[in-house]
Amino acid sequence: AQSVTQLGSHVSVSEGALVLLRCNYSSSVPPYLFWYVQYPNQGLQLLLKYTSAATLVKGINGFEAEFKKSETSFHLTKPSAHMSDAAEYFCAVKGSGNYQLIWGAGTKLIIKP
């Protein structure tokens, strides 16, 4: 069965600093992995997805994530945080069925001025 673990329910970084949000997954099949962002009082929006092509995936708003099979990780990074990045970020893995996503609990990113 698939599962997703996001380390840290809250992550705080200073504006301009590196953002690193951690996601580890377990999957019995080659995974498809996703990062979604949720701004306050809004629905979720896809940041990026890994579907077995390049292991380094670039997404919107300067975010990227690297798929590391040996570490079963798909961490999200951004070189320089901006105040507008403050949001909640969710990692998800495609389930064993052909449609369901298995979601992490989310990480709230706080940007300090």
Place this chain on the structure above:
Amino acid sequence: GAGVSQSPSNKVTEKGKDVELRCDPISGHTALYWYRQSLGQGLEFLIYFQGNSAPDKSGLPSDRFSAERTGGSVSTLTIQRTQQEDSAVYLCASSLAASEGVNEQFFGPGTRLTVL
């Protein structure tokens, strides 16, 4: 439409009353999902519709919860005899058919349900 829409955006109800939440998916999307997001929690899968196939109701937490999708488009999630623990944000998402590959789910803004 341009995106997934949900109504109402906020709903306050009294314990024991029934509520209906509506989702209007993106035109052409045959797959539709309902999720529940409680405060500080991740997304809890509720139900999935795909075209004319029987829905996957495996995530519905009790028989007070039901959903239907009319004409393969608009969906309504109904909660009967609401309880305080039903208070949450209910999110709807739609996508192209899953059989066509790994398709992005597009989310609506959600309905915030508060049961007093």
